[in-house]
Amino acid sequence: MCGIVGLHLRTPDLYPRLGELLTGMLCEMSDRGSDSAGVAVYGDPRWSPPGRGSVSLLDVGDDRDGVATRVGAELGAEVEVAMIGDTFQLSADAGSETLLAAARAAYPGVLVAGFGADLAVLKGVGDPRTLTASWGLTDAQGWQGVGHTRMATESAVTPSGAHPYAVGPEQCLVHNGSFANHAAIRRELRAAGVHFDSENDTEVGARFVASRLAEGRDVETALKELCATFDGFYTLLVSNRDSFAVVRDAIACKPAVIAETPDWVAMGSEYRALSGLPGVEKAAIWEPEPEVVYAWTR
Known part of the structure; x- marks a missing residue:
C-alpha cells in the first residue's frame, strides 16, 4: 500500500x-x-531556473562547493548547486543531459533523482x-x-x-x-x-x-x-x-x-x-x- x-x-x-x-x-x-x-x-524558479539545465542528485558524498567545482570542471562552465534537504540540485547554462553527463563523469555511480528543464526531484527515507x-x-x-x-x-x-x-x-x-x-x-x-x-x-x-x-x-x-x-x-x-x-x-x-x-x-x-x-x-x-x-x- x-x-x-x-x-x-x-x-x-x-x-x-x-x-x-x-x-x-x-x-x-x-x-x-x-x-x-x-x-x-x-x-520552481529557485530550484530549476528557467532556461537552464537541471539535475537532482542524491548520495553524492561531497559538499556543495566540491560538487560545483568538480561538475563545473567536467562541464567547462559554472555550475550552481542548491541544497534541498539531502538533494544536490544542480543548474547550469547547458542542456540537462549535458549537465547530467558531467555530473556522472565527476561522480561515477551517483544516484540521479531526476533531470530536465524546470524539474526538481526530491526523495528520501x-x-x-x-x-x-x-x-x-x-x-x-x-x-x-x-x-x-x-x-x-x-x-x-x-x-x-x-x-x-x-x-x-x-x-x-x-x-x-x-x-x-x-x-x-x-x-x-x-x-x-x-x-x-x-x-x-x-x-x-x-x-x-x-x-x-x-x-x-x-x-x-x-x-x-x-x-x-x-x-x-x-x-x-x-x-x-x-x-x-x-x-x-x-x-x-x-x-x-x-x-x-x-x-x-x-x-x-x-x-x-x-x-x-x-x-x-x-x-x-x-x-x-x-x-x-x-x-x-x-
Missing part, C-alpha cells in the same frame, strides 16, 4: 501555492506509507511530514507537482527505492501496487542497454515508459503498451514538463480518484488527499476506469 498524489495547475494565479497544496496532499497520504517519500516539482519540512516544500512554486508515500514491498527502503522515478528528461512516474513480471522485463531492458539504479519494480515501469517516449511514442501510447506488457495490480501517474497522465490496471484493484476544475486537475489515492484544494466542492470527481489513460496537457 502506497499513496500517490498529483496536481496540475491551469491558472498562473495558483502557481505560488503549488508547494503548499502539494504538501497538504502528500502528508494526508502519510498513513498509506511512511517508509519513504518523494516529490517532483515542475517550475523517512516520514513524509519530516521530509517535506526538510525540503521547505510549502514554499515551492510551479505549475505541476507529483508526490508519493511508500510502504516498501518489492525492494529495500533506501533513497534509490523511493519514488518518484524520474529516469527520462523532464519525466516522472509514481506507482501504487506491484508488477508481477518486472524481473523478466528488467532483463529485456538490461539486454537493450538500459541501466537500473535499484531492484524496485516501479523503476522497471519507469524505464519502460521512458524507452517508449524516447522512441517517439506519446505518453498515452506508452501507457497503453505498458498495460499490454506488465502483469499485476497498479495505479500509475506519469508526468513530464507539459503533461500529466493516470492509468489503472485491468481490474482497477488499486484506489484512485481524479478531480477537475477550470483551475486545476488533481489525482490522489483517496479523496481526502484532494479535500483541501481550492474549489474542490465544485469539481468534477470520478474514479478512473480500468486501462483507460487519462491525460492532460499544459
